[in-house]
Amino acid sequence: xxxxxxxxxxxxxxxxxGYLPESWQTPVGVILSVVCIIGLYPALFAITTVLERKGxxxxxxxxxxxxxxxxxxxQPMADGIKxxxxxxxxxxxxxxxxxxxxxxxxxxxxxxxxxxxxxxxxMVLVDMDAGLLFYFAMGASAELSVFMAGWSSRNKYxxxxxxxxxxQMISYEIALLLSSVVIVMITGSLSLVKIVEAQNHYTWxxxxxxxxxxxxxxxxxxxxxAGTAETNRSPFDLPEGESELVAGYHTEYSGFKFxxxxxxxxxxxxxxSGLGSTLFLGGWTAPxxxxxxxxxxxxxxxKLFLSMGVFIWMRGTLPRLRQDQLMNFAWKFVLPMCLLNLxxxxxxxxxxxxxxxxxxxxxxxxxxxxxxxxxxxxRKNLGPRSYRYAE
Amino acid sequence: xxxxxxxxxxxxVGGALAAVLLKNLVHAALALxxxxxxxxxxxxxxxxxxxxxxxxxxxxxxxxxxxxxxILLTRGSELPKEGVxxxxxxxxxAIAAGVFALLAWAVLQAxxxxxxxxxxxxxxxxxxxxxxxxxxxxxxxxxxVLLTAALLGAxxxxxxxxERSR
Numbered sequence: 174x175x176x177x178x179x180x181x182x183x184x185x186x187x188x189x190x191g192y193l194p195e196s197w198q199t200p201v202g203v204i205l206s207v208v209c210i211i212g213l214y215p216a217l218f219a220i221t222t223v224l225e226r227k228g229x230x231x232x233x234x235x236x237x238x239x240x241x242x243x244x245x246x247x248q249p250m251a252d253g254i255k256x257x258x259x260x261x262x263x264x265x266x267x268x269x270x271x272x273x274x275x276x277x278x279x280x281x282x283x284x285x286x287x288x289x290x291x292x293x294x295x296m297v298l299v300d301m302d303a304g305l306l307f308y309f310a311m312g313a314s315a316e317l318s319v320f321m322a323g324w325s326s327r328n329k330y331x332x333x334x335x336x337x338x339x340x341q342m343i344s345y346e347i348a349l350l351l352s353s354v355v356i357v358m359i360t361g362s363l364s365l366v367k368i369v370e371a372q373n374h375y376t377w378x379x380x381x382x383x384x385x386x387x388x389x390x391x392x393x394x395x396x397x398x399a400g401t402a403e404t405n406r407s408p409f410d411l412p413e414g415e416s417e418l419v420a421g422y423h424t425e426y427s428g429f430k431f432x433x434x435x436x437x438x439x440x441x442x443x444x445x446s447g448l449g450s451t452l453f454l455g456g457w458t459a460p461x462x463x464x465x466x467x468x469x470x471x472x473x474x475x476k477l478f479l480s481m482g483v484f485i486w487m488r489g490t491l492p493r494l495r496q497d498q499l500m501n502f503a504w505k506f507v508l509p510m511c512l513l514n515l516x517x518x519x520x521x522x523x524x525x526x527x528x529x530x531x532x533x534x535x536x537x538x539x540x541x542x543x544x545x546x547x548x549x550x551x552r553k554n555l556g557p558r559s560y561r562y563a564e
Numbered sequence: 565x566x567x568x569x570x571x572x573x574x575x576x577v578g579g580a581l582a583a584v585l586l587k588n589l590v591h592a593a594l595a596l597x598x599x600x601x602x603x604x605x606x607x608x609x610x611x612x613x614x615x616x617x618x619x620x621x622x623x624x625x626x627x628x629x630x631x632x633x634x635i636l637l638t639r640g641s642e643l644p645k646e647g648v649x650x651x652x653x654x655x656x657x658a659i660a661a662g663v664f665a666l667l668a669w670a671v672l673q674a675x676x677x678x679x680x681x682x683x684x685x686x687x688x689x690x691x692x693x694x695x696x697x698x699x700x701x702x703x704x705x706x707x708x709v710l711l712t713a714a715l716l717g718a719x720x721x722x723x724x725x726x727e728r729s730r
Contacts, residue, residue, distance in 0.1 A: 302688060306621070306689075307617050310617040313620065317625075317632075320629065324636070
């Protein structure tokens, strides 16, 4: 019974495909899974927009949208109707073809990333040997769409926003890749299914998730920072900051194209959270051995929503980073920490099991964090805070 | 070979031709990106997963961005006054045809020496990693030194400009 609930989507799919002739089963099966993914994640996006607006509002001591349905939960319907019926304004000097293609490329590339995420036991769309590499290849292509959007608008603000966004995305992509390389080193495989399987063991009821190791915790923090910066999410959202650049690279987009950019950004957040929970938080495995009766897909989406909650929390709480602060942070702190993390993970592997490797790896990482942090703060003369009041 | 190969190669050759023939420089750069994607799809068709995804990651994710940044930061996006085609295009065509003929002759000469295998050998990322660390470690280190030199050169050029502008 528990296994049937766990595998319910797989069983449903096989039952539906049983009605078809033999040669049609594989293509229709793939199309069915793709339709499910394309239908599910925009629905989650709709729910997330309401949660975000209510969450950020509550953090800022105000109510969010509360007119449209009970407690505002039907707000996405209103937003959807608005974005579909708004006039699609394209500037006359804008580059028509590239202006049209930019949101299309973003959405296509972002949805391709879901092909390799294992959303439950036996629930991967494509089990590729080089699955992680495929995911990062698709993430790298998203930067191109940001540039296309900014350049084709023939607008200085859009161009500035696009250049800042691309510079930020390239810098933090290195951090993203390096913090995932640690996982590949330890498990010895690029396939996401095998990475989740490697975390599916329990010792004294606690799981072998990689976040519970020193290098895993450091890697997860670097990955979370880099993921927030990759999707241009606060506190790294200078490229789309409303008070600096109008709306950055999507200034000249209205109506449905803007909705596509918005959709692309949130689905990219889901995608990066999903990959983060697969690499570090154990994917679809349960946190305690006794809780394995809950289906695996519930755990995966639970971790996804937890990550989204942390993203929303960070957005409401932390102030925005300036561009040079952001770039300094990437190259002078996150990158050295990632490289040292690689070293610590290598030591972990070769030292053999025991308490010594925990102590040595933790000591290296804490020492690195403190020394690099202090080095970065040394040249800034930060005195006590002084206030100037209007007279 | 089949229908999929012809589709992918039409895509690739179309993108490459557009990259050469288009007047707008950014359009040409984007068409070149399409050609890179087509090459990656050809790699994937031959079951070379690592090569295909590394092609996308490096070419589309880094080289294409580099090309468009170079266009942005110089005044390259304005149309040149004298048109984009060179006056000596016939000589250029002749030289390109000569190089192509030489390469084709070299490849076709080597073809009988290849082992006649029915199934393509599957190369996993594991094998590539082992080979890079054991047999090809010297080229790996040389590439690393080259990249470090390029990085240092970029920093020196940028720093020098900053001092001069002060």
